[in-house]
Each structure stands twice: as structure tokens, then as C-alpha cells.
Amino acid sequence: MLYSTLAEPTYSKQVLAFEAYPEPEDKQTWLRSSIAEIAKYLHVPDSPIFQHDHDLFQHMHYKAGQTIFSAGERFNSIYLVNSGFTKSLIWDEFGNEQIVNFQMKGDVLGVDGIHAGHHHSGAIALSECDMILLPLKKLTMISKTYNQFEKAVLNLISMEMIFQQNRLCILAAKNAEVRVAAFLLNLSTRFFRLGYSKSIFNLRMTRNDLGSYLGLTLETVSRSLSMLDDSGLIQVNHRGIIIRDESGLLNLTSVKKGSLK
Amino acid sequence: MLYSTLAEPTYSKQVLAFEAYPEPEDKQTWLRSSIAEIAKYLHVPDSPIFQHDHDLFQHMHYKAGQTIFSAGERFNSIYLVNSGFTKSLIWDEFGNEQIVNFQMKGDVLGVDGIHAGHHHSGAIALSECDMILLPLKKLTMISKTYNQFEKAVLNLISMEMIFQQNRLCILAAKNAEVRVAAFLLNLSTRFFRLGYSKSIFNLRMTRNDLGSYLGLTLETVSRSLSMLDDSGLIQVNHRGIIIRDESGLLNLTSVKKGSLK
DNA sequence: CGTCTAGTTGAATCGCATCAACAAGCGTGG
């Protein structure tokens, strides 16, 4: 079958070694990461002095569907995705959820909690997830010891802001098909950077989640995917996506709302 | 006339003292702010030790329409609005601009430049503006001297992220009239926090800018304002806005896209 | 094997964009 070869991002062997998954109450916490590992994730240039530091960062493990943290919950740590996929979301006054973002390996969660001291958005695992906890206090202490860490968190947030700005651009100015195309291209480059195929991958979220994220209904997302499929730019089979014409998709995204024939 | 009494945010006397405005090339720079002033803006708890610090922050002065910084320009400083109104914007591939945000007294600009070292968005003065320059290096140095400053920039960014998340919610899930209503309420609370009237104020941007910001065309913005006027929730006279029924507006915003009769 | 959720597709409706005409405010120069 065509989709039997889909490149599935694989979990680290360490993670797969857990056969029995913990309940939310007693998440397994014995996996630990060194500063050198964190430095790599935060794009801090590596340094031999990290080897002398035996400070370790705790991991947390989640099953698909589990809540990582909820809006309103006390903020202590930023969460760094070590493996798996997550979504972050907020709820408006009447409880309908709005997807803020999807995260994968190397992305961080919970930064919006810094200001108020409690999380503004919530986060839910979309697949089995291994998260590294970065307590803010620990991060600022490390910044004092290692100058290279100083700007790391700022960088992270500044990148996040740029991403959200671009997303605003798409939401504010593009039509449904273009929004979906732009999203697929974004996923593609993110997979590619992680070493996976940039043309063959699986969506990890429902059409409903995607619709919430893109400001569309699930039906419109479904139709847009079908139309992109019909035009030969991609191939869709449920959550399996094959990008057939990357530059074609790219052309689409440089088109204004409605000016598409 | 009704609108002759509109509460106009006034500029500091210092600023009004400049009668002849400089050309972009030689922006006037002799106004300076102390650390205590900056601390107030950044919501850093005041401390008597600030009195002993004679480090000063430089100001820049801009006329309406002047560019404060452009996308791509080298990033050195965050800009803090001391008086006046600005807009920040980015351009997509074909040069159509997208408003990212509007700023007023106490808001910061240019944070998105931290990561790459050059500004991602540009900023333009919507009125006469007095901006305080906060060089990032100076800020991080201050953080080392004064622990209270430690989280200031992070706080700032975290607040900005929350604001953008809420904006995404509105863009993704609400219809035109509700978007405009939500924007007016947001402006209202911001004016109120600055000590101005929360029910009578002037818009500083064109309908076109507003449309770009809200993901609507200028005609739809105009129509939405007229409809809110017709329903008695607000009164519109060109850029003059009077909020007649705040809770009515608030009710609107808790409504989903299209579910408005 | 039946139930439940996720996804697709069709038809009708409605909201927004588009195009267009016009009015109002503002600065400039005769």
C-alpha cells in the first residue's frame, strides 16, 4: 500500500522502553537530561564546560490525549518537547477551544505563563510524548553561570513571536486553500529540520483541530485538502500527506485572499 | 459640537516644547530617562537604589508618518512608547502590508528582532511620538545589577504573547462586527489604564489599517462601525468613538462566528 | 458485529469581498 511507507517520526528507544504507561498522577520522572542536551535544543553553542555540570533536567511522560498542563495552573516550568506531538489551546468565555499552536521535538510550551505566574494556555499530548521540564528559576540561574544561555530563552520567545506574526498574516489575508497549503509547508520544513521526510508525513491532529488553528471549519479543511489533492499538488489519504509539488504549494501561498482562480 | 469634547491623550509638555521637528536623519535625542522611569514602564517594583543610578536612556522623536524602524534593519534596541501612537507591520512576498499591532504609551516595539539580530517587523508613527530606546545589552547588564529587572523583558514578551493569542482567537473565530467590537473594547481598556476616558476616544489609524489588523476590508470595518452605531452600542463620527453600552459590546464578543442575529 | 469517532461530500444559506459611486475633510496654490 502507498501509505505503508509513510515516514513516522520514531520515539527514542529510551521512551519506547516504557511499556506500561503511568497514570497522570504518577508520571514517570526518572529520565533526566544534562545541560549539554538542553543547550543543543535551545541553540546555545556547545561548550566543554557543560561537561563539568551534573545538573539534570527532569522529564515527564504523557500518553496521547493526556493533559500536560491546564490554563490557570500555576506556572513553574517551560516544557520542551523531546519526542512526540502536542497542541496548545485556550478557551474563550463559553468554553469553545481555540488551538494556539502545535508543537514537536525541540519546540517549547508554556512561555505565556511567565508573566502572570500561571499558565494562560493549556497543552495536550497528541501522541505519546516525552517532555523535558525547564524550571524558569533554574534557567535564570544557569544564565548567570553560563553567559551563552543568557539570550537563549529570549531567542526562543522571539522566534515564537515571529512565527505567530506570520500566522496572523495568513489568518488575516489568505483564503482557505492557501491557509491549508501554508500549514502543510510549515509542517514540511519542521519535519525536514528534524531529519524526517519533508514530502511524506502524517498529520497528528484531527480536521477539527486543524480548522480551529486555521480559522476554518473542519469541512472547509477537508474540502481544501481534497482540492489540493485534485490539483495534484499533494496526495491525501486520511492523515497521510504526500507533497507532490512543493513549489506549486509555495506559489499558492503568495496569493491574496480570494484572488485564486 | 458633540465631538469637540473628545478626550485627546495629550503629549507631555517636554514633547510639545519641540516646535520645529527634525528630519529623519537627525532625530532629536537630548531627552533622557532614568532607570526609575524605565522601571515604572516595565512594571519593575520601584526601589530607592535606582536613585543612585545616573545611567540614562536616550529618547527619539518622530512625526506622524515617520518610520521608526524598518523590517530587516539591524536590531539594537527595544523601543518603548513614551507618548504618541505607532503601528507595527510586516510585508508579505508581494509588498502588501499587514498590521501586526498598534502601540501606545507604555507599549514596546521591536522585541521580535532579538532572535535574528535584525527587525522582523517595521514600525511607523501614527502621531507625534516620543520613544525611549532600550538597548538590549544595557537591559541585560541592568538585570545583573538589579535583580528586580531580571524578569522584566520576559514579562513584557510573555504579556505580548498572551495578547497575540487573544487576537488569534478573535481572528480565527469571530465575525466582522464582533472583531471591531473587541478591538474597541481593547482600545478602551488601554486608554483607561493610561488615565484617559474609557468611553470617549479617537482612533488613530485609518479604516484601512484597522481592516488589515482585523483581517477585514476597510469597507467591512466601516460597515461594522455603522452597524454598531445603528444598534446604539457606540457612536461613530469619523475617528471619534463614544462607547454607549460597554456591556452590550462585551456581550457581542462572547458570541461565535456567524451566530449573531 | 455494532457502536463511535473521524472524515468526506453535497446543497442551501449567509457573510464578506469586490467594484463602484459618492461625500467629507484637508492641504495647496491661485
Add this chain to the structure above:
DNA sequence: CCACGCTTGTTGATGCGATTCAACTAGACG
């Protein structure tokens, strides 16, 4: 001072695109 052009804003008519409602299919799971 008024005439003029220019920018900004309002309003109307029309068409398109996304939502809504609904029927149906395909997997997933016990």
C-alpha cells in the same frame, strides 16, 4: 477666500467563498 486635487470614509449592488446542515463512508475498538 475659494477652487482643486487628494486622501479618507460611507454606502449600495453583486458575486463568491466559507459556514451550516445533513447524509454518508471508513476506521477504530471493545
